[in-house]
Amino acid sequence: xxxxxxxxxxxxxxxTMDLYPLEAKEFNRIHPFYENLRQKRxxxxxxxxxxxxxxxxxxxxxxCNSDDLEWVDxxxxxxxxxxxxxxxxxxxxxxxxxxxxxxxxxxGRKLISRVVNCKEGELKEGAAVKLAVFDIPPMIIEKKGxxxxxxxxxxxxxxxxx
Amino acid sequence: xxxxKVCIIGGGMSKWGVREASIVDMTxxxxxxxxxDVPALKRADVDGLLxxxxxxxxxxxxxxxxxxxxxxxxxxxxxxxxxxxTLCAGGSSGIILATGLIRSGMADIVMIAGGEKLYTPQRxxxxxxxxxxxxxxxxxxxxxxLPPPFFSMxxxxxxxxxxxxxxxxSAVSVKNRRNGATNxxxxxxxxxxxxxxxxxxxxAPPLGLFDCTPVTDGCAAVLLTHEDKxxxxxxxxxxxxxxxxxxxxxxxxxxxxGEHLADWLHLxxxxxxxxxxARVGPGDIDVAQTHDCFTIxxxxxxxxxxxxxxxxxxHFVESGQSDFGGEVPVNxxxxxxxxxxxxxxxxxxxxxxxxxxxxxxAIKQVEGAKxxxxxxxSGLNVEHTILIYGREP
Ligand SMILES: [Zn+2]
Numbered sequence: 001x002x003x004x005x006x007x008x009x010x011x012x013x014x015x016t017m018d019l020y021p022l023e024a025k026e027f028n029r030i031h032p033f034y035e036n037l038r039q040k041r042x043x044x045x046x047x048x049x050x051x052x053x054x055x056x057x058x059x060x061x062x063x064c065n066s067d068d069l070e071w072v073d074x075x076x077x078x079x080x081x082x083x084x085x086x087x088x089x090x091x092x093x094x095x096x097x098x099x100x101x102x103x104x105x106x107x108g109r110k111l112i113s114r115v116v117n118c119k120e121g122e123l124k125e126g127a128a129v130k131l132a133v134f135d136i137p138p139m140i141i142e143k144k145g146x147x148x149x150x151x152x153x154x155x156x157x158x159x160x161x162x
Numbered sequence: 163x164x165x166x167k168v169c170i171i172g173g174g175m176s177k178w179g180v181r182e183a184s185i186v187d188m189t190x191x192x193x194x195x196x197x198x199d200v201p202a203l204k205r206a207d208v209d210g211l212l213x214x215x216x217x218x219x220x221x222x223x224x225x226x227x228x229x230x231x232x233x234x235x236x237x238x239x240x241x242x243x244x245x246x247x248t249l250c251a252g253g254s255s256g257i258i259l260a261t262g263l264i265r266s267g268m269a270d271i272v273m274i275a276g277g278e279k280l281y282t283p284q285r286x287x288x289x290x291x292x293x294x295x296x297x298x299x300x301x302x303x304x305x306x307x308l309p310p311p312f313f314s315m316x317x318x319x320x321x322x323x324x325x326x327x328x329x330x331x332s333a334v335s336v337k338n339r340r341n342g343a344t345n346x347x348x349x350x351x352x353x354x355x356x357x358x359x360x361x362x363x364x365x366a367p368p369l370g371l372f373d374c375t376p377v378t379d380g381c382a383a384v385l386l387t388h389e390d391k392x393x394x395x396x397x398x399x400x401x402x403x404x405x406x407x408x409x410x411x412x413x414x415x416x417x418x419x420g421e422h423l424a425d426w427l428h429l430x431x432x433x434x435x436x437x438x439x440a441r442v443g444p445g446d447i448d449v450a451q452t453h454d455c456f457t458i459x460x461x462x463x464x465x466x467x468x469x470x471x472x473x474x475x476x477h478f479v480e481s482g483q484s485d486f487g488g489e490v491p492v493n494x495x496x497x498x499x500x501x502x503x504x505x506x507x508x509x510x511x512x513x514x515x516x517x518x519x520x521x522x523x524a525i526k527q528v529e530g531a532k533x534x535x536x537x538x539x540s541g542l543n544v545e546h547t548i549l550i551y552g553r554e555p
Binding site for chain 1 (some may be wrong): 220289290293302306310311315319364366
């Protein structure tokens, strides 16, 4: 008999260990969000029936149940309300200090985002930050027995340099 | 349809800590301790098992864990046998569900067991897996993980808005580690001084090492049944589940429901409902176990549970109002800060401590306690779960 190894030790891609979204259209109906990101646009879905613009994007409007939605742009600049610099217990895939901020995008929209391109001690409350888009490792999709790489981007915010 | 009164009749725990054991081992230990607590009960009489665990699927590669645990414990449930996952509140969710099933006559004697094996053979996987605890595609991908950064910002908000001090945060840790020092089942049996807490290495400032619950392996189990069966099985005072509530108003970092991060509207929403259902107010609570995942959490919980006014939680803790001899002793067995937090087991640990308090047999007893409250927050502060127990239904 032959004893086979643990598959991931043989170099196979385990999507259940992938910290990033499975963005490809084969796996995700909101893949336009990521395609828009690639164009440096920060977008969400707007309900054509009732006008609600929830974030993150949806495939069905949670207010009126319509599935007639369109993509709209959100602001790409905001202001830091609070921030934190995590120095211990940072997950693999991120570097210490791992900086996060509560960002006010205006119009009642606030979100917690990672802040990149920023050194420890550099960020201040009230600072202006803007959308940062960067490449992340591709996900590997099996198509008819062939492993194909699907390229991906993700986002954070970064200080606006004066 | 019957409307039966529901009692908690027994509780058990495995040893909690960094365990050289699997989740299946620790579940058996907790169930043994629980059956030892109710000697008159036979395994064959238990007709339900709810197993609360979030990470068995990821860190023990075991989904559909309830039948596995039933088989190992030696149960043959015929009314209900299922897993419950509400992360930090899983155990409490199991108790709420079991209460409904027993009250309505759909089950008679239900064991709620649960816990986690969080330490993996390589430590990176322990932390990395925490990215699954929150909204994976949006928050996990931002590296928010289990939430020290989120609670760091919450603490800053409370300090700036209400003048809460690092000493007041530390007072929570000093109290809970002192309470836990005599609890042999918890992760730590060692009190810490104010100086040690203040000087501890930073995790996400202002939160330091002793402001955060540790990563802990462990399991716990309790037994619930209806009033008549409870009288038959034990001569101890009856402890009733008087009211329950669970509120969730958002699920991701964009849609925070409160005015600011230290304003926990979802906790107040759950509190209002549970007090109505239990027909009591915050002033009637003799003892409480609240979710001290971080020191700042316990301070805000004192406020939004109604034990003190908004903004006065820091002073409430510092002045001893949440300690023995104060207004309402909180986390009498050490809480999460001393016992640790194997997510699915925590609500069950709290229920067991409440059973002991209301039966007058706790290790650190609140004299004459008649009404108790347990509380969990779960995930990236997305949900609040509260139960009220009492010596009267
Ligand atoms: Zn709509």
